[in-house]
Amino acid sequence: MRVVLHVGLPKTGTTYLQALLAGQRDALRAGGVVHPFVRPGAMFEGAVEVRGSAAKFGLDPQRVGGTWQALCERARTFLEQEGGRTAVLSHEVLAGATPDQVRWALAPLAGLEVHVVVTARDLGRQAVAHWQEEVKLGSTASFADLEREQLRCDTGRDAGPDAGGRRPHFWHAQDFAAALDRWTEPLPAGRGHLVLAPPPGAPRELLWQRFARACGIDPQLVDPTVEVSANPSLGATQVALLREVNREVQRLGERGSGLDAAQRHQLVKREYAEGVLAAQGGRPARAPAELADVLGAPARRWLAEAQAAGHSLHGEPDDLAPVLAGPGEEGPDVAPPAGADPVALARGLVAAARPRGRTWPWRRSSAR
Known part of the structure; x- marks a missing residue:
């Protein structure tokens, strides 16, 4: 036993x-x-x-x-x-x-x-x-931030x-x-x-x-x-978009209309990141x-x-043995998808935390 x-x-x-x-x-x-x-x-x-x-x-x-x-x-x-x-x-x-x-x-x-x-x-x-x-x-950190602040440290x-x-x-x-x-x-x-x-x-x-x-x-x-x-993992461009959405959610929080820990975990992580963004696929990110x-x-x-x-x-x-990007391959830090509107997405996520405000903004074309 x-x-x-x-x-x-x-x-x-x-x-x-x-x-x-x-x-x-x-x-x-x-x-x-x-x-x-x-x-x-x-x-x-x-x-x-x-x-x-x-x-x-x-x-x-x-x-x-x-x-x-x-x-x-x-x-x-x-x-x-x-x-x-x-x-x-x-x-x-x-x-x-x-x-x-x-x-x-x-x-x-x-x-x-x-x-x-x-x-x-x-x-x-x-x-x-x-x-x-x-x-x-x-x-909101980039991979370059992680590399500088953690990976290359003691x-x-x-x-x-x-x-x-x-x-x-x-x-x-x-x-x-x-x-x-x-x-x-x-x-x-x-x-x-x-x-x-x-x-x-x-x-x-x-x-x-x-x-x-x-x-x-x-x-x-x-x-x-x-x-x-x-x-689920995210493609490189989806991570870039999520970083911008996080930045806007933080700004809203500084103005008194953000998300608490439970709301952020459910709406941003579970429903938006691991649900909507993960379903979009995209080129996987690789460490340099x-x-x-x-x-x-x-x-x-x-x-x-x-x-x-x-x-x-x-x-x-x-x-x-570390799995890394190949010669000439683009690194993890890229631009968000063209046409995405992080400000609108962040505002929609905050609104979705209110009982009568579930606008589900990621169902619009701006989420792609």
């Missing part, structure tokens, strides 16, 4: 894996595996409770309180009373947990065999995904959050070796597992197969080829080729650290 905590990292195929776990619960249960269900959204809310970040996501702290304990109790009941063999809890919000938060999260699982799985992906794709996610959450852990918060967020969020160390430090040796996301062009199901083996699950219990929801050493060297160092610490590896080391 074991409990597997899949703690991220963000943007490493977690949405795909979680959709398989949730969508094929019955098949997994028949094979002795549970992905605990308490209520819709509980896995996310439980992770938010562990991190103490309800306000960041616009959630009611009273609603999330007790959710992690309930998930752990469901896992324990399945293993100890229902004859199950494996329970899998998964959410990428857990990845950045502090040592104190890790110990708090592990406490309800005392006496069970706990394993930790971290998924990682090459830092070329991660840099672009990290930037896009920040823009979805309201940032990656050392001695400047991390525990030392005053000086380590750039990108490096803290992507340091898979540090995440493994924080989550496995209270556990016996041999409980950490690193799963590498396959490179572009590889069969999608390869990620599931690697993940399942890391969890000790028979990969055949799940059909990894079924259509599942994925965390000159970042090869900036992004390649830390990944190689972290991999060596993870293996030296005894964490098992599922994947090929070359899968961590």
Whole structure:
């Protein structure tokens, strides 16, 4: 009997894996595996409770309180009373947990065999995904800003959050070796597992197969080829438009008519960015080729650290080679689509937050 905590990292195929776990619960249960269900959204809310970040996501702290304990109790009941063999809890919000938060999260699982799985992906794709996610959450920064302010800054852990918060967020969020160390430090040796996301062009199901083996699950219990929801990415021009919309939403906020955290998360991120803009497609953004050493060297160092610490590896080391733009290929920072009106779109989003003002401006041609 074991409990597997899949703690991220963000943007490493977690949405795909979680959709398989949730969508094929019955098949997994028949094979002795549970992905605990308490209520819709509980896995996310439980992770938010562990991190103490309800306000960041616009959630009611009273609603999330007790959710992690309930998930752990469901896992324990399945293993100890229902004859199950494996329970899998998964959410990428857990990845950045502090040592104190890790110990708090592990406490309800005392006496069970706990394993930790971290998924990682090459830092070329991660840099672009990290930037896009920040823009979805309201940032107006260009990729050049990210490169200057974070990517080319000190990656050392001695400047991390525990030392005053000086380590750039990108490096803290992507340091898979540090995440493994924080989550496995209270556990016996041999409980950490690193799963590498396959490179572009590889069969999608390869990620599931690697993940399942890391969890000790028979990969055949799940059909990894079924259509599942994925965390949508944006084309380069769509990110450019969203940055301008964010800028206008901020200006409206400064005038007293903006969006609160919950409204911004639902309307801007979920409905507009991940719904409308993601559906438009567009040329994918690629990190510039000159970042090869900036992004390649830390990944190689972290991999060596993870293996030296005894964490098992599922994947090929070359899968961590950064995916970058080719020679002459346009960079991530481009102009918004011709004809787009960020001011009108921002005003429409703010109006949509009012009960009688849902104008849905993105259904007009100006959103394209």
